[in-house]
Amino acid sequence: MAAGLVVGILALVVAACGAPEFTYVKNSGQQTYFKVPHEWHEIDTDSVDDTLSGTNPDSATSKARQKAWWSVAYDASEVPDADHLLSAGTTLQPIVYVRVADLNEPQQNAVSLDMLRNAFLPVTEEARSASAGAALGLSGFELLQDEVLTPEGGLHGVHVVYDYELASGVMHTFDQTALLNTDGSKFYMLIIRCSTSCFRERSSELDTIAKSFTVRS
Template sequence: MLKRAIHWGAAVITVAAVTVGCAAPEYTYVKNAEQKTYFKVPHDWHQLPTGDLDDYLTGSNPNSASSAIRQRMWWSVAYDAAAIPDPVHLTTSDVTDEPIVYARVAQLTEPQQNAVSLDMLRDMFLPVTEDAREAQAANTQLTGFELLSDEVLTPSDGTHGVRVVYNYEITGVMHTFDLTALVNNTADRLYLLFIRCSTSCYRERTEQLDTIATSFTVRSK
């Protein structure tokens, strides 16, 4: 059960980790070979189940037809650096002093395809654009917004999107969110990588977290 959660948008992935060699490697390599999507996380992070998390992000009842459809259309995975890993660390309003990363590949429906824009990608999880923040002004859990970076990405001929890094104060503690969101050129496939931890945690581990974010790769088909 995902408790004490802040209000999120919707959108998700599934994973395979590959390690080589006898000694413990520095990173776990995560991939969806079918969708040609790859990234890496530190080897000592813990993989999490994402079924309940995906249902929460979409507002779906796990026994509903929409949940069953989502499971066919999404691939999602999450890794948590916390000693006691828990999917709730992605959405909680409590302090997260260890980073958690969540990735998703999703097939988009026709209405979703028609709504695709760079601003829509920026607002995938929490309000980032001015219009989205104004619409969420009544949400008193999210205050103190700070945009740290906003980069338009064209990593290949077949994809484009954004990477946005921003802060929100949640119950008195500043948290940093790092989102990479891409779509293919036909806008029928969404690729996400989302990292969250407290701002003090993010500052201490900036190099490591940037390595994760920049390792996110989608190959053109």
């Protein structure tokens, strides 16, 4: 009986010391932190960064961008792929992408809260009209949340949550936090994407990720 009790206790200890619930992601140099469920997979972001920056991966501009940007992404899909962030197809499992970027002087002078809202996809009415969203395969825009953020340390920015129907015909939800440091020289962004049905089913989990995004300026 004593031996059985010891085995039982050991089993409980092993279970308690199993895989952690979250992976804690940090860039100490950029003072940027967030967490994702432990079972999500880290994926390479080079192709995403080249697409978002509009640069040829072999160009000198791309090499300069690599020095100015730090990015990381995690995909919940069993077949993780960075294209799940930008694809016009259906994203059945959530993906999160985080970027920190140095801004040059012209970029600093041009930044506004509306530009932060439009940092990933067109969100403001003016940006949606100018972007010819139909040509991008975007329709059915719905703004679910729009909040101005003023965290400690002089940071400021926005948190927006919005829906778009993509070319696949499936509605997707995007949860975006975009911040600037005190002097506007550094940009921080977190994006979560998933189909709207997926987003609703996993809202608590995805909200935890969004709220974990922390920048210390």
